[in-house]
Amino acid sequence: MKEILTLDKVGLIYHSPVGETQAVKNMSFSVAEGEFVAMIGPSGCGKSTVLNMIAGLIKPSEGKIKLNGEEVSSAAGKFGYMLQRDELFPWRTIRKNVTLPLEIKRIKNKENEDYAFGLLKKYGLKEFADHYPDQLSGGMRQRVALIRTLAAKPDLLLLDEPFSALDYQTRLSVCEDVFRIIREENKTSVLVTHDISEAVSVADRVILLSSRPAAVRKEYTVDFDKDLSPLKRREDPRFRDWFELLWRDLNDENER
Amino acid sequence: MKTKDEFSREHLLYLKRRRNDKIFVNCARVALIIIFLALWELFYRLGAIDGFIFSAPSKIFKSLVNLTKTGELFKHAGITLFETVAGFAIATSIGTLVALALWWNDRLRRILDPYVVVLNSLPKIALGPVIIIWFGSGTKSIVVMTILITVIVTTITMLSGFTATDKNKIFLLKSLGAKKPQILTKLVIPSSLPTFISMLKINIGLSWIGSIMGEYLVSRAGLGYLIVYGGQVFKLDLVYAATLTLCLLATGMYALVSLIEKITVGKKQTS
Structure with missing residues (x-):
């Protein structure tokens, strides 16, 4: 399969008045087209920092990050970023929220707008198009946030703990929806999470990061059927085995 | 939700209690001012208070009527209103731009x-x-005074509004490739609208302070001038008449901003 994203010996040093910190060291991995990769690691190891580097928002101190063979330099627009909170703008309607990326990237035209509205319709949010975000439930808002992310047709989705602000029940169902949407739209995704079961339930591959400085400790190819939904995976007997394996390895990493 | 004709007896009682409560508050408000004015007038008529020093509602009313007849009231009120509005507008613009x-x-x-x-x-x-010394003893000086009093507070308030913009939303825009002008127009300005409105409300009060204080210092006309003049010649009814006009004008201006707030901010920006 074609590799869409590659990190090659990436390192990052943080500077602050009191000193410098090696946040990321010698990190290499790649993501194939259509793949769903989850990154887990000890808390504070810099998982989000890695995403920010991939998105070109932080420049790595060493190494190269390439998207489609081109080195990422700035947020040139091939990424869709989904954050912990939906970050919908309260003064914009849902319709105006999902077309925000088109405005920012100056690609707002009939075709792209129709694509975004089509997504709203496809995923059951059409009747809320003219509502304001605070009229929607948390789960619906997060789905709108995903559609906003998809509106500019990104090559790569970066998901930074996108479900962690939701309550457990909603988290499972939104995770289910997001997984389905990402599969149906055939998007490549990198998910950062601290929730092992979430990682196992959505990812094709899980990357375990070491504690600071962050590097790739281990990779696991999760051998579920690609189209098995997160909830179905949770019911699968192998789910437990994966969970326990990752749990143990993550604990070892925490104790280092 | 149930419609009106399905309401339970209890709910109807609840609605009635609510309405009665509202009526009581409104009546009490009106009664308070009427009683106050009546007692004032009564004590004056009975000779319990000195009308020369304390004036009386009837005297103030007469003075207001006289001032209106001669057109003086409109002249003075107009001058002060102009100074206030000019100072308010200029200070608000400069302060916001500096911020x-x-x-x-x-x-x-x-x-x-x-x-x-x-x-x-x-x-x-x-x-x-x-x-x-710089601007002479006239309207110009008073407007400058108003601006000086208002502009710094405007700058500080608006700057804190701008810098309080949600960091995560800025991050989101940056991840979409937004540059500073876009962050400003798409996010910072719309999200600072409530701050802007509350700043306008503060500025109304400050502008009136500025213009009246300016008129105390230097002027030959305006409500502030009337008040100072009335005080110097012990025409207390004149002082009260001018103060009352001032109250009405300031309240009117405040109501205008409240209206703007309702139109622009509306319901949608509650979160």
Whole structure:
């Protein structure tokens, strides 16, 4: 399969008045087209920092990050970023929220707008198009946030703990929806999470990061059927085995 | 939700209690001012208070009627209103623009920070003599005084509004490739709208302080002038008449901003 994203010996040093910190060291991995990769690691190891580097928002101190063979330099627009909170703008309607990326990237035209509205319709949010975000439930808002992310047709989705602000029940169902949407739209995704079961339930591959400085400790190819939904995976007997394996390895990493 | 004709007896009682409560509050409000004015007038008529020093509602009313007849009231009120509105508009614009510049350029903000602090704590009235020498003893000086009193607070309020913009939303825009002008127009300005409205409300009060204080210092016309003049010649009814007009004008201006708030901010920006 074609590799869409590659990190090659990436390192990052943080500077602050009191000193410098090696946040990321010698990190290499790649993501194939259509793949769903989850990154887990000890808390504070810099998982989000890695995403920010991939998105070109932080420049790595060493190494190269390439998207489609081109080195990422700035947020040139091939990424869709989904954050912990939906970050919908309260003064914009849902319709105006999902077309925000088109405005920012100056690609707002009939075709792209129709694509975004089509997504709203496809995923059951059409009747809320003219509502304001605070009229929607948390789960619906997060789905709108995903559609906003998809509106500019990104090559790569970066998901930074996108479900962690939701309550457990909603988290499972939104995770289910997001997984389905990402599969149906055939998007490549990198998910950062601290929730092992979430990682196992959505990812094709899980990357375990070491504690600071962050590097790739281990990779696991999760051998579920690609189209098995997160909830179905949770019911699968192998789910437990994966969970326990990752749990143990993550604990070892925490104790280092 | 149930419609009106399905309401339970209990709910109807609840609605009635609510309505009665509202009526009581409104009546009490009106009664309070009527009783106050009536007692004032009564004590004056009975000779319990000296009308020369304390004036009386009837005297104030007569004075207001006289001032209206001669057209003096409109002249003075008009002058003060002009000074206030001009100072308000100029100070609000300058203050907001300066705040924008300081938001845009963080280094500039850090350089100017101590100056802003000093200017903010300085009692602007202390600059009165300098202003008079520079701008003469007329409307110009008063407008300048109004601007000075209002502009720093505007800058500080708006800057804190701009910098309080949600960091995560800025991050989101940056991840979409947004540059500073887009962050400003798509996010910072719309999200600062509530701050802007509350700043307008503060500024109304400050502008009136500025214009009246300016008129106390230098003027030959205006409501502030009427008040000072009335005090000097012991025409207390004139002082009260001018103060009352001032109250009405200030309240009117405040109501206008509240209306603007309702239209622009509306319901949608509750979160």
